[in-house]
Amino acid sequence: MELRDSTALVTGANRGIGRHFALELIRRGAKVYATARRPELVDIPGAHVLRLDITDEASVAAAAASALDVDVLINNAASTAGGDLVTGDLSGIRETMDSNYYGTLHMIRAFAPILARNGGGAVLNVLSAVAWTTVAGNAAYGAAKSAEWGLTNGVRLELAGQGTLVSALVPGVTATETMRDYAKVAGLQIRDGAMNEPIDLVRLALDGLEAGEIEILDRFGVEAKATLTGPPQAFDLEKALG
Numbered sequence: 001m002e003l004r005d006s007t008a009l010v011t012g013a014n015r016g017i018g019r020h021f022a023l024e025l026i027r028r029g030a031k032v033y034a035t036a037r038r039p040e041l042v043d044i045p046g047a048h049v050l051r052l053d054i055t056d057e058a059s060v061a062a063a064a065a066s067a068l069d070v071d072v073l074i075n076n077a078a079s080t081a082g083g084d085l086v087t088g089d090l091s092g093i094r095e096t097m098d099s100n101y102y103g104t105l106h107m108i109r110a111f112a113p114i115l116a117r118n119g120g121g122a123v124l125n126v127l128s129a130v131a132w133t134t135v136a137g138n139a140a141y142g143a144a145k146s147a148e149w150g151l152t153n154g155v156r157l158e159l160a161g162q163g164t165l166v167s168a169l170v171p172g173v174t175a176t177e178t179m180r181d182y183a184k185v186a187g188l189q190i191r192d193g194a195m196n197e198p199i200d201l202v203r204l205a206l207d208g209l210e211a212g213e214i215e216i217l218d219r220f221g222v223e224a225k226a227t228l229t230g231p232p233q234a235f236d237l238e239k240a241l242g
Helices: 016-027 057-066 090-117 139-162 177-186 198-210 219-229 237-241
Strands: 007-010 031-036 048-051 072-075 122-126 165-170 215-217
Touching (some): 016 198, 031 057, 122 139, 198 215
Parallel strands (some): 007 031, 007 072, 072 122
16 A cells, blocks of 8 residues: 555544554645544644544544545544443443444445545554454543444455555553653653554554554554464553653
8 A cells, every 4th residue: 555645544644653554644745634533633734624423423424525536444443432431431331432433434335435436545443452462441441442343343344345555563661641641640650662653563563554454453453363373361560661
């Protein structure tokens, strides 16, 4: 998938990994629709800014109607909350599943015909290594990412006939504002180099997309996938960061 002269839409582009995706795509010569629920927070020179709430089907439809030239869809936006499955707030669990699974599905269903008309293109879903493990205190997020992984694999089969590459980025802990704030509140000490730098992760993802890879893994993703051959394991965040 050649990204130069492509047209990409990035969800959750107002901060974190999504913002870096938009900036790097522009640097590589792509036209970029940078989307967010609050578009006034998007500050990306050269981007076409759109309002988009991936959990609202009407909002998704409006974005699709405004971006008919898209041939690369980056599904990055998602809630990282959720909490414990057994004792956590059920509304938070539903919100996490709604954004990670149904929000991603809304986007793919809306943009699949557009990608087909534009030659096939590509979809990149931003997952997490906890899709293959889980994480104490936020098992709902791991479960939602597991569901999104299954969605990604299913959609890949369904869209193969129209020539659409469907890829998954499966990273571990990344030094976003959200992750740094969480570590501070939790009192976690972070050693140098323990987390991905967002721009490095984005470059890994886009290089993989250009190479036609269907799963793009950082070191955490490689380790997490290896655990699938043995007993289920939980991701130890404190050990990974300390």
